[in-house]
Amino acid sequence: MHSGKVELRVLGTTVTLQEHLRKRAEQDLGIKLRFIVDDGFAVQRQGVMHPESYELYDQWFHSIDCLWPARALQPIETARIRRWDEINSLPRTGRLARHACASAGSVPVDRLFVQADGSLARKPTARLSMLPLTHNADSFVYLEDAVPPALVAQGESWAWLLAPEMAGRAALQADAAIGAIDAALAVEASGLMQFADIGNLTIEEIDGLIATLIEFKRRGHFAGFWSSFAEAAQLMIAGKVAIQSIWSPATVELERAGLRFRLASPKEGYRAWFGGMSLSRVAHGRVLDAAYDYLNWWLEGWAGASMARQGFYIANPERSRDYLDPAEWAYWYDGKPASAELPGPTSKHLVAAGQQRDGGSYVARMGHIAVWDSVMDEHNYLVRRWNEFMRA
Known part of the structure; x- marks a missing residue:
């Protein structure tokens, strides 16, 4: 049975399940990716009821409050996430630079780490409920x-x-x-x-x-x-x-x-959101290995740069810097006026020269x-x- 490409089924919304990302990941990883796209509520429901229908659940940290108690997911081992140490403080501690971010709503860090008894809390462990990735204000x-x-x-x-x-x-x-x-x-x-x-x-x-x-x-x-x-x-x-x-x-x-x-x-x-990916409890063997490859791929820089071009942030932004022009980084992350015309995720033109991002820099916004x-x-x-x- 080891011949042929592994197929990974990813359940999520249009926020991150985009065709240009699917094609690039397939090409880089040598796997087949099937994106199962629906609206937020439908995705949450399928995530809870049918963990056998997907290997990766790609949505938001607040969904974890429904999926974790339903035992639809398995923990992610941080030892298998190559860039785990690069993930910034916002999802890990709830703070960014000197700012303590809001404590209202489903705060990502409060449901990030899997504790010894299987519950979720902010006390760091080697197992995660969801890998923190895209986010925005x-x-x-x-x-x-x-x-x-x-x-x-x-x-x-x-x-x-x-x-x-x-x-x-x-x-x-x-x-x-x-x-x-x-x-x-x-x-x-x-x-x-x-x-x-x-x-x-x-x-x-x-x-x-x-x-x-x-x-x-x-x-x-x-x-x-x-x-x-x-x-x-x-x-x-x-x-x-x-x-x-x-x-x-x-x-x-x-x-x-x-x-x-x-x-x-x-x-x-x-109102802020934090997205990421979780592993279905049924993923195992070669498919689980491929799922970890895909999780790791998201933290390698290219996907983070693509997210930046539509106004989203990635959990390890520094890794994306190499894939963004200095003018793009200055606009999307530093909140500076665009020094040139900037591209969108799939188009040549998105941001006009001289334009400034509403709300300013990453730290100011988040x-x-x-x-x-x-x-x-x-x-x-x-x-x-x-x-x-x-x-x-």
Whole structure:
């Protein structure tokens, strides 16, 4: 049976399961890669219910809260990760440079290390629940000429998503786990409610949040909801929406369409996410070896550089430096104005010369987090109530 290429099945979303990455990894590793792509919620569900359908689970640290208790995964041995020592302090300690990053939401380090009893905690061990890879600080995007000067004068705030001036032209992310946090940030910034822990709402808080959102929806405040970054871009390009929560790759499409927009650096802080890969509990033998090869491939620099070109960071950024032009590094990681026209992940042109990254440098952006994406204690209740809001 040892003839033929090993096939690896990777379950995940469009965030990292991209065709140019698949082709390059196949070529570099001499394996066959099958990407199983779906939206965040569907991927999480398949990850929990059908570990036999994939070898690698490629998603976010907050998903670990569903997959680990379901025993869908096996630990990753750090001894088999060549560049483990290069991974920076953010996922390992929850700190970056001198910044202690937010403690709200599903903080990556709190669910990173597998303890002797099989539980997950921040105490370092030689086994991981997920290999930390891509991450970013998300906020919202708005068309520059659509926001009235009175709002601009108050400074960028999550409250803008619910501002009466933006009625009928706002959109939110449709995924309950992420959309609800964006909405909670907006509700709190607008002074409509206060939450004890914005990354872990109580039943009463969820009820209050949903009641508030339904009221806005009935008044026609929301022009749409999106599940993928392509849908988000389309809402804005089609002129339906002037302000919306966003994922970085959608801004690539907005650039291409020639829109004049800004990615906000909200004064309250960003909503951050950390992605990575986990091993299915059923992976073993040659397939498991190939899975480790693929995990290692992600930390070799090329993939990290490709992620940088769409606005994402990688856990061992220094290794990507060799694959990025100095002008690219200065723009994406140092927050400096582009000294030349910069390429996208698969295109010759993405960033115009002179442009500057909204929010500044890596440390400035990832050091200003309000909350991490999370799976709340009342996640099932939140999803139920969120679906009522979607149907209202």
